[in-house]
Amino acid sequence: MIQAIAFYLFAAIVIVSAALTITSRNPVHAVLWLILAFFNAAGLMVLVGAEFIAMLLVIVYVGAVAVLFLFVVMMLNVDFAELRAGFVRYAAIGLAFAVALVSEAVMALWGYSAGAIELARRTAPTPDKVPNIQAIGDLLYTRYLFVFEAAGLVLLVAMIGAIVLTHRERGGTRPQNIARQIARRPQDATRNTQPVVGGGIEL
Amino acid sequence: MTSFFTYRLGMPFEWAWFVATIMDILLIALPLMLAVAMLIYADRKIWAAMALRRGPNVVGPFGLLQSFADGLKVFLQETIIPTAANKTLFLIAPIITFTVALIVWAVVPFAYQAPLANINVGLLYVLAASSLGVYGIILAGWSSNSKYPFYSAIRAAAQMVSYEVAIGFVLISVVMYAGSFNLGDIVENQKGYYGFVNGHWSNPLLFPMAVVFFISSLAETQRAPFDLTEAESELVAGYQTEYSSMSFALYWLGEYANVILMCALNATLFWGGYLPPFDWAPLYVVPGILWLFAKILFFFFVFSWVKATVPRYRYDQLMRLGWKVFLPLSLIFVFVISGWLMVTRVGLPA
Numbered sequence: 001m002i003q004a005i006a007f008y009l010f011a012a013i014v015i016v017s018a019a020l021t022i023t024s025r026n027p028v029h030a031v032l033w034l035i036l037a038f039f040n041a042a043g044l045m046v047l048v049g050a051e052f053i054a055m056l057l058v059i060v061y062v063g064a065v066a067v068l069f070l071f072v073v074m075m076l077n078v079d080f081a082e083l084r085a086g087f088v089r090y091a092a093i094g095l096a097f098a099v100a101l102v103s104e105a106v107m108a109l110w111g112y113s114a115g116a117i118e119l120a121r122r123t124a125p126t127p128d129k130v131p132n133i134q135a136i137g138d139l140l141y142t143r144y145l146f147v148f149e150a151a152g153l154v155l156l157v158a159m160i161g162a163i164v165l166t167h168r169e170r171g172g173t174r175p176q177n178i179a180r181q182i183a184r185r186p187q188d189a190t191r192n193t194q195p196v197v198g199g200g201i202e203l
Numbered sequence: 204m205t206s207f208f209t210y211r212l213g214m215p216f217e218w219a220w221f222v223a224t225i226m227d228i229l230l231i232a233l234p235l236m237l238a239v240a241m242l243i244y245a246d247r248k249i250w251a252a253m254a255l256r257r258g259p260n261v262v263g264p265f266g267l268l269q270s271f272a273d274g275l276k277v278f279l280q281e282t283i284i285p286t287a288a289n290k291t292l293f294l295i296a297p298i299i300t301f302t303v304a305l306i307v308w309a310v311v312p313f314a315y316q317a318p319l320a321n322i323n324v325g326l327l328y329v330l331a332a333s334s335l336g337v338y339g340i341i342l343a344g345w346s347s348n349s350k351y352p353f354y355s356a357i358r359a360a361a362q363m364v365s366y367e368v369a370i371g372f373v374l375i376s377v378v379m380y381a382g383s384f385n386l387g388d389i390v391e392n393q394k395g396y397y398g399f400v401n402g403h404w405s406n407p408l409l410f411p412m413a414v415v416f417f418i419s420s421l422a423e424t425q426r427a428p429f430d431l432t433e434a435e436s437e438l439v440a441g442y443q444t445e446y447s448s449m450s451f452a453l454y455w456l457g458e459y460a461n462v463i464l465m466c467a468l469n470a471t472l473f474w475g476g477y478l479p480p481f482d483w484a485p486l487y488v489v490p491g492i493l494w495l496f497a498k499i500l501f502f503f504f505v506f507s508w509v510k511a512t513v514p515r516y517r518y519d520q521l522m523r524l525g526w527k528v529f530l531p532l533s534l535i536f537v538f539v540i541s542g543w544l545m546v547t548r549v550g551l552p553a
Contacts, residue, residue: 002221032292051323055324055327058334059330059334062334062335063334063337064364067364070341074345131323131384133323133324133384176519
């Protein structure tokens with residue numbers, strides 16, 4: 001019973017907050033509703049026993065991606081009224097996307113409840129008692145090793161590309177050289193003198 | 204406790220589970236609040252002693268009740284909400300900080316296999332919950348609609364995200380040694396190590412990671428020397444500037460609850476958690492929870508010690524330490540440790 005209550009609670013919050021993400025006027029509020037949706041989706045995943053994916057969803061999306069969204073939205077002062085101005089112009093394209101997504105969802109549902117083979121395969125994706133980190137790891141590092149490594153490589157290239165594209169060498173700055181600062185001793189920088197009264201010192 | 208309610212009181216299982224869980228949560232949260240009050244007092248006393256002052260010594264014997272007097276004062280103050288603030292978010296922000304500081308305690312093992320929730324992704328849960336902590340601060344900064352809190356929020360977000368990267372790698376090296384994400388299993392895997400506190404003290408591969416984790420946990424909780432978010436000479440009181448009364452008190456409690464949590468994590472991940480300092484039978488007579496408390500108190504003392512003695516970092520130094528020192532260092536150690544474990548546990552590839 002508790003599971004059912006939790007499921008309906010999480011599911012309802014996901015749907016409501018997803019709807020509010022689209023409709024809210026303030027962009028910061030929209031991002032916050034999106035975060036709430038992510039968070040409750042993670043709750044749903046815990047309920048179906050995919051705790052590893054749930055934690056990753058929270059760490060990656062809520063902890064990193066959404067923070068960046070929030071930053072950008074807070075900094076850029078995005079005006080949603082301006083963005084809404086072209087609603088009629090883009091309505092057709094939006095509708096096309098909506099139809100495509102809905103038909104995909106329907107096809108996925110058909111495929112899901114298709115045959116006996118599919119049902120049997122679905123009942124025990126991993127043996128009981130195997131934590132799903134281990135189950136995923138066993139597959140990821142054996143059968144899908146090269147695909148996994150290739151995905152990592154693509155991400156690395158993307159990251160280096162982003163750095164190369166945005167990095168600017170600025171002339172005229174005087175960056176710190178930490179090693180030089182640490183290596184500097186008092187005797188290199190200071191001098192103990194005994195000047196005569198009114199004599200001053202040579203610099 | 205669930206079985207007590209089911210068999211002794213004859214409750215249906217689900218109700219028994221519900222009541223037992225609520226009681227367990229209270230059993231953790233209420234002593235934690237008391238500990239926060241006492242540790243704020245301890246923090247001030249340690250800080251005062253290092254500065255050759257007396258510290259709080261008026262309210263109650265030795266000033267022991269100082270935190271409660273402060274709490275009462277804050278409680279009786281008027282809650283001021285700036286007119287230009289985004290009211291809902293302004294009030295939600297401290298609640299987020301406080302809640303996030305409490306929920307992580309669910310997976311901390313207080314004795315053998317005795318956390319509130321014994322989940323096998325415990326360490327990931329800790330990472331996930333601590334990555335939520337940044338929202339309390341960003342929202343406070345943004346919703347106050349005031350420039351100093353906003354600067355502070357940006358600093359805090361960048362700081363916490365940067366140090367979480369290093370913390371992630373450190374945690375991976377711990378997980379590789381323990382072979383599990385469950386905090387209870389991680390502690391059990393430290394059993395039998397010869398070392399000062401039954402941890403990885405004697406392990407030259409993990410000890411540097413323990414140091415990196417400790418320093419990162421100072422940065423993650425925004426304690427001195429990384430307290431740039433509350434740098435009072437630049438930012439008034441940082442993201443808390445516009446807060447007053449209970450909403451301010453929630454930040455205060457949340458901050459210290461986070462500090463205690465980080466001390467507990469340091470103890471659990473590297474210094475044997477609830478295990479006694481030596482693997483020697485008579486020491487096991489003392490309940491594990493007391494060993495854990497002793498270790499938490501030790502780390503808290505070190506936190507205060509650092510606060511009293513180390514000057515504040517500059518912001519560029521903070522970023523340099525996180526990205527140019529800790530990140531490469533912990534990444535190298537992940538490589539070295541995985542190589543070492545492969546050679547010692549699996550053997551060299553043929």
